[in-house]
Amino acid sequence: MWRHVAPQFEDAFTVITFDHVGAGGSDLAAYDPVRHGSLHGYAQDVLAIVHELDLEHVVLVGHSVSAMIAVLAATAEPDRFDKLVLVGPSPRYTDDDGYTGGFTEADIAELLESLDSNYLGWSSAIAPVIMGNPDRPALGAELTASFCRADPEIARRFAHVTFLSDNRADLAGVTVPTLVLQCTDDAIAPVAVGEYVRDAIPGAQLVLLDATGHCPNLSAPEATTAAISAFVRG
Numbered sequence: 001m002w003r004h005v006a007p008q009f010e011d012a013f014t015v016i017t018f019d020h021v022g023a024g025g026s027d028l029a030a031y032d033p034v035r036h037g038s039l040h041g042y043a044q045d046v047l048a049i050v051h052e053l054d055l056e057h058v059v060l061v062g063h064s065v066s067a068m069i070a071v072l073a074a075t076a077e078p079d080r081f082d083k084l085v086l087v088g089p090s091p092r093y094t095d096d097d098g099y100t101g102g103f104t105e106a107d108i109a110e111l112l113e114s115l116d117s118n119y120l121g122w123s124s125a126i127a128p129v130i131m132g133n134p135d136r137p138a139l140g141a142e143l144t145a146s147f148c149r150a151d152p153e154i155a156r157r158f159a160h161v162t163f164l165s166d167n168r169a170d171l172a173g174v175t176v177p178t179l180v181l182q183c184t185d186d187a188i189a190p191v192a193v194g195e196y197v198r199d200a201i202p203g204a205q206l207v208l209l210d211a212t213g214h215c216p217n218l219s220a221p222e223a224t225t226a227a228i229s230a231f232v233r234g
Contacts, residue, residue, distance in 0.1 A: 039165055
């Protein structure tokens with residue numbers, strides 16, 4: 001998912017990419033329903049990588065729900081991290097009093113019911129919506145294939161953890177410089193959500209990408225790379 005962006009930083013950084021448990025080439029035996037029953041468990045996985053490789057001065061890049069995983073990791077051990085880059089972050093997907101998440105509770109309930117009844121069918125329907133860019137169907141097809149490669153049961157549980165989470169209270173605890181990257185047209189995380197994250201994290205910067213969809217790392221890699229580069233190399 002980051003093949004267009006990550007290599008652009010190998011000149012000055014040690015670049016580390018990984019698959020969350022249940023996805024890609026991860027070890028399915030590492031999945032723990034209790035540990036991974038909240039985003040905190042996934043944040044502990046990130047920290048386990050940091051510890052195993054003895055990493056310091058880390059720039060942690062998180063996309064979508066992984067942006068909140070990055071927030072939780074950085075607030076748990078802030079001394080390990082120098083900067084955060086949050087791409088299309090959403091601390092809560094459902095609307096609340098004074099907060100626009102982009103979905104009603106009924107929307108999320110319907111989405112999860114559809115996912116539970118037919119994961120592969122749900123993937124084929126929702127991935128193109130997440131990707132956007134209907135004029136570039138290959139992008140939606142790639143995301144669909146990625147979803148379909150994931151372990152269905154783990155993916156189903158992860159979706160519940162994702163769409164029912166509320167990490168708004170965690171944002172104020174971020175103490176490292178943070179960049180929020182937001183597409184101007186995103187069906188999953190509207191601009192109002194990016195503005196909320198910027199305002200909630202002390203000193204955070206918001207950059208709006210003139211791009212469509214929720215995955216600018218695939219749909220607008222040049223703009224995504226330029227924005228991240230300006231932040232991390234500055």
